[in-house]
Amino acid sequence: MTGGLFEYPAQAAFGRVLPKSKVFAFGSVSRRVKDLFAAEIERIVWRFKLAPETVNLPAAPGVTEIQIFGVELKPGIEELTEDVLRCIDNAIGFPIVFEIVAPTVKGARVKVVAAYKRPSEADTSKWVVGDYVSTEWVPADAKRSTLPVTLNLGSLYDQMLRQLMPVAGRPGESLKELAERQRLIAVKQRELVRLEQQLRREKQFNRRVEINGQMREVKAAVDALTEVERGRD
Numbered sequence: 753m754t755g756g757l758f759e760y761p762a763q764a765a766f767g768r769v770l771p772k773s774k775v776f777a778f779g780s781v782s783r784r785v786k787d788l789f790a791a792e793i794e795r796i797v798w799r800f801k802l803a804p805e806t807v808n809l810p811a812a813p814g815v816t817e818i819q820i821f822g823v824e825l826k827p828g829i830e831e832l833t834e835d836v837l838r839c840i841d842n843a844i845g846f847p848i849v850f851e852i853v854a855p856t857v858k859g860a861r862v863k864v865v866a867a868y869k870r871p872s873e874a875d876t877s878k879w880v881v882g883d884y885v886s887t888e889w890v891p892a893d894a895k896r897s898t899l900p901v902t903l904n905l906g907s908l909y910d911q912m913l914r915q916l917m918p919v920a921g922r923p924g925e926s927l928k929e930l931a932e933r934q935r936l937i938a939v940k941q942r943e944l945v946r947l948e949q950q951l952r953r954e955k956q957f958n959r960r961v962e963i964n965g966q967m968r969e970v971k972a973a974v975d976a977l978t979e980v981e982r983g984r985d
Contacts, residue, residue, distance in 0.1 A: 755915045756864040756887040757851070759896040760799075760820060764806035770796040770821070778843035788836050792829045796840070797822040799851070802905065812906025814871050817846045825854045832865075834884055841869060841881045847909055853892060860892035866916055868931035882931045883938060885916040920980045933977055940974045 772789050775781075775796070800820035804811055811817070821840065825832060832852050841848055850865045865886040872878040900911040910927045919937060921930045944967060951963045 755897065756912070757862065757890065757894060757896050758899050758912070760802070760899070761807060764800045764802055766798045766801045768798045770798050772796070775840055775843045781839055785835050785839050788833050789839075792825060792832055792836060794824040794826045797824070802908065804905070807899070807905075807908075809902065809908060810904045812904040812909075815847055815904075815906040815909045818905060818909050818912070819844060819846050819848045820851065821848055822851045822853060825852065827855050830854060837865060837867070837884060838881060841867060842879070845879065849912060852886075854889070861889045862892045862894070863887045863889045864916060866913060868913055868927060870928065883935045885913075885918060885934065887916060919978055922980055937974060937977045940970050940977065944970045944974070 772786075772793070775789075776786065798819065799822045800806075802809075802818040802820070803816070823832060823837075823840075837850060840850075847869045848866065851862055852865055853860055853862050863886050865884055867884045868882040870880050872880050900908060902908045902911060913927055914921055914930065917930060917934055919930070919934055925933075947963055947967045947970065951960060951967070954960050954963060
């Protein structure tokens with residue numbers, strides 16, 4: 753079984769193609785993003801709607817439904833630009849889990865991608881979309897897991913997203929807190945890459961010593977953020 757790739761109940765099937773024009777109609781979309789849609793996406797299918805009436809789970813604050821979108825890539829496209837996913841997320845007022853399907857000469861492959869998405873605390877009519885996390889690519893016919901057994905849609909969304917997170921949750925850590933910690937880890941990892949590149953270019957000894965010190969600090973911060981048991985008595 754592949755974590756994050758679920759077998760959804762037949763009664764939750766929606767199966768409607770979502771025209772790209774419908775996505776663009778929900779807000780201002782730049783020409784660059786429209787061009788990415790045209791270049792990378794074959795079609796978008798609204799595959800499943802996980803709602804009280806389809807999965808027999810009550811809604812929860814911020815999670816009244818969970819949408820499962822299939823995004824089929826055009827031949828030759830190996831990855832979907834994140835800005836495209838963010839555009840779709842901004843257009844749809846529900847949490848979304850994406851299944852990205854890419855055709856290859858050896859058969860289609862799939863990976864699951866999602867960002868932690870919640871209503872804005874300042875304006876509940878707007879949504880806050882976090883950083884995207886994903887599984888690895890697997891064959892499209894890989895065996896799927898059964899949906900987690902939960903008490904409501906909020907708990908279901910929590911467990912679905914946690915399976916995509918590259919870091920494990922800490923005891924008592926909420927999904928919001930875990931997503932924020934994962935975001936900070938990604939920021940520090942990008943900073944580390946930048947410093948490594950800077951070190952390779954630097955010729956002055958004193959400056960190299962300074963950069964090495966900065967790298968040690970960033971690595972220590974990443975270690976602290978990734979430590980699962982941190983904060984326990």
